[in-house]
Amino acid sequence: MKAYFTYFKLKFISGLQYRSAAWAGIATQFFFGFVYVMIYIAFYDSGGENLPMNIHQVITYLWLNQSLLALVNQFSKDQELFKMVKDGTISYELARPKNLYFMWYFKVLGQRLSNVVLRFFPLILVTSLLPKPYTFGGPSSLFNFLLFLISLTIGTLLVTALTVLYPIITLTTMSEKGIVNIMISIADILSGLVVPIPFFPLFLQKISKFLPFQYISDLPFRIYVGNVDILFGIHGIFIQTIWFIIIVFFGFSLMKKNLKRVVVQGG
């Protein structure tokens, strides 16, 4: 267990070294945040009816989305793992007396947390000082906030399990381009990273109910802004946990299967 934690720690430390990447990320997320916020303000001003969230909830949701993007998105894949599969450095990982799945899992988790730590605080700080209606608002209640923390934690564990799945699939496909990239794009849309789930057409909302993606970030964000009632939130956390277990189990067995016929590339 200690070994996995050291993996996490090392990845976390090395991730913190990329400060200019963090500043660039903050700038990008500010920019995109503002674009999204202004689109929704224009949308609400033009007088839409039967909207699933009020304007303050939407804007807080959007800022949460931007400031935690490094934690909850799937498109910024862990390049190191793909590189490892593609150039054969995986040989070294296989020569270690530890389970490769969990080594990778904790690497990805460390990477994600170090990325978000550098980006999160500046964004939240600045956006909560913005004038209304642009401002990032507080949680709808203390209990919502606690529930948000729990479901964000499980959401993080879930998205990590999903992210580890992609290099495992690459063990068969040899390259992450193609099917893996398509999967990632679909997964990100269904996570609510582009448009929050409540704004989805009804049929798509029904579909995504049966998929794990909306439990990554959409659920915790909606708990935070108070868009769902407490009971729905607790129910959601329950489903989140089940998805987490399923995905870890799936990734673990897929890796076991793929390693039996692994081919080490590059001599």
Added chain:
Amino acid sequence: MSFIEVKQISKTFRVAKKKSGLKEAIKSFFKREYLIVKAVEDVSFSIDEGEIVGYIGPNGAGKSTTIKILSGILNPDFGECKIAGMTPWKERVKYVKNIGVVFGQKSQLWWDIPAEDTFDLLRDIYEIPEEEYQSTKNDLIKKLNLEDIINIPVRQLSLGQRMRCEIAASLLHNPKILFLDEPTIGLDAVSKQLVRDFIKRLNHEKHTTIILTSHDMSDITTLAKRIILIGNGKVLYDGSLKKLKDQYETETTVYVKTKDKLDIRKKGILKKSKTKDGYQLLVQTKELSISKLLPLLSRKIEIEDIEIENESIDQIIVKLYEDYQI
């Protein structure tokens, strides 16, 4: 039963065949043709504890594949293998505690952080007790001359410095077997020498069994008494290096510096040619040994200087590859 026992191991890879050109690329999009490549075929050998074995063969012969099978990374299609009583690919996690691997073309050190941090990670992975870890680490630092480089981020190290750290990283857990896959690739003469001396010492002091692949034959000659030659996936020669040398080292070139005119005709002298300040003789040593040639020469001419050039081991290997048509 030997320490390492490999019996009739075979492994094939399926490689997609693609001809060049746009038309072929489109065709292969719909219908793929595959080529079955036999990476290793029916490979058997056994190695005793404490041996150093040089595993040689041309590019693509199956050296690395064998190493990867022996270190539990790849599953062979057929065959058996028992190392220290375990089958590497079946009991991988338990087995790999006993081995260290160095892949010269890959890196196990973390790029962004100093090598020492990677060492600490390995301590936790192999669950090495702190005391043992410290003493092994300090020993390796001393022997591989790492004091000044261990705290620098790995990305700033030279190749030779990095390779020394790589070797240290593979030995922190005191493995019984060490697999070295081209450990001196791209190193300068000094670093090569240091690495070789270190490997020799390791084998001597800790009785570590070492399997070494290299294209640099001087690595093999300085380290290994026994070699296994592999070509096209098959074992072609398994035995001492000396025997191989005797068998193949049959011709010697002798340069004689003299002002006299040399008129010599004897069985065993294959070729005689004039050079700027003397003669060059090609001698078949089985027919005419050098010790017999020398008095013969000195009787006929005044020798100012003489130079005897043995065939280098590289030339022997080239011949060997030619003989086996690999």
